[in-house]
């Protein structure tokens with residue numbers, strides 16, 4: 240016998256094609272009619288450019304983790320998630336390389352999510368910090384048990400790992416606990 | 419700038435799905451309610467309007483661009499001026515503030531502000547995806563775009579920084595769901611325990627399904643007027659309108675990517691000093707700089723120097739129990755770091771409801787007496803306006819009439835605050851509303 244007896248069929252969006260519906264003789268009955276609900280498929284291939292951020296993706300494809308640094312000597316702000324305009328002083332920023340070891344700043348375990356990522360649940364999202372950078376980087380954290388999360392993960396030393404076959408997405412790099 | 423008054427409001431029934439009505443008809447439902455409440459014939463009222471503001475968050479959920487004008491034309495407000503406001507989750511709050519500007523500037527005397535969202539047209543997972551598109555699609559979305567996950571990371575850092583606990587957060591869920599029990603407009607009416615909240619399915623550690631608001635279909639309308647506008651409406655209806663003035667508006671922003679948020683100094687309210695925050699790096703990802711900025715601006719305008727002492731109730735954007743807790747701090751109801759204690763203290767609970775909890779303090783400033791977004795539902799473009807309507811009814815003394823239940827009525831309330839908040843704190847609005855003697 241099953242542990243739990245199913246009492247409900249989960250709703251999904253498959254349906255039957257219908258080309259006609261009944262119609263009353265008396266028009267005054269129309270306002271009591273149930274709403275007609277139709278399915279409208281919507282799919283698009285969007286041609287997305289990373290523009291000025293593109294070198295970062297070339298970097299992870301070559302196992303290098305890039306960041307940007309403000310060219311102004313007095314400022315020198317470093318963005319671990321690159322921007323080419325300094326968020327502090329507005330000057331242009333330059334590309335620099337970041338160390339591949341860093342620390343967990345915060346994290347979560349996603350047990351649900353957007354449609355795209357549902358098959359990967361549960362997965363760990365983390366923001367990573369570097370002593371060498373003023374801002375953080377959003378990434379996936381692997382090598383920890385997603386069913387046993389603990390605040391002790393914060394501050395943990397982590398190591399960057401790179402996909403061998405690049406997808407040219409920020410997930411071409413991910414982090415695991417450092418040895 | 420001229421004084422601005424809120425004179426009437428309406429809220430459509432918020433529900434998981436409203437296939438019986440298009441968004442235009444939902445807006446009309448809330449708009450009709452407000453016009454009826456004013457006691458003016460519909461056609462006459464439309465003639466009296468100088469223009470309007472519409473708001474909705476997502477062109478994706480609507481599968482329609484320029485849905486704003488389609489709501490406006492359905493109401494019969496063409497060819498008068500109008501615009502659509504969009505600022506993520508703060509859309510509704512921003513809509514009210516745009517209406518405020520139209521009146522305060524002298525451009526309009528009577529301006530309806532309405533908002534809507536229909537989120538039921540895609541499944542929950544696709545809905546999560548649409549919402550997550552309101553994060554950087556180059557850097558955030560592809561990593562695992564999920565708003566509950568983003569907020570969860572923020573509160574995890576808050577827990578580490580300040581020792582905030584999940585049980586403290588659960589108090590907020592219990593409070594808001596209990597309150598909603600007496601609000602017929604609410605989508606979820608539940609009597610919960612702390613254990614119920616913690617034992618609900620985990621969505622994004624440490625937030626469970628009962629820490630998070632649901633998606634909804636719904637609309638809301640609030641009518642704003644100048645002194646002259648109020649006089650015209652009173653003349654037409656032959657009724658006195660209880661005067662509720664919008665005495666302060668404030669808004670603030672923060673960077674979209676949480677990773678980009680600075681780690682600097684706290685923006686101080688008048689009742690705080692730099693010594694309070696010697697070792698705190700601010701806002702980081704644990705606090706909402708936009709919420710603090712919005713509060714500070716609205717408080718300065720309304721002359722509020724002691725928020726907890728001067729504000730009688732708050733309707734704030736509790737898409738998550740965690741964001742309600744963080745907003746206590748941003749709004750200065752307690753200091754940064756004390757949000758968890760404040761949540762469990764009882765200070766934000768209603769005075770006359772038995773929540774089945776042991777609370778150490780008496781009610782001081784009820785937060786989300788209506789049940790908030792967690793229990794009322796969150797049709798994004800309508801939510802901030804719904805808060806405005808519920809706050810207006812509190813200050814007009816008409817909650818018992820509109821709710822057909824007086825439990826949530828705060829008869830002594832003179833000053834209310836409404837707070838609307840977009841994705842991880844990118845746009846936040848705070849508006850102060852006051853009963854005029």
Ligand SMILES: [Zn+2]
Pocket residue numbers: 309310311314315316325326327328329330
């Ligand atoms: Zn700089």
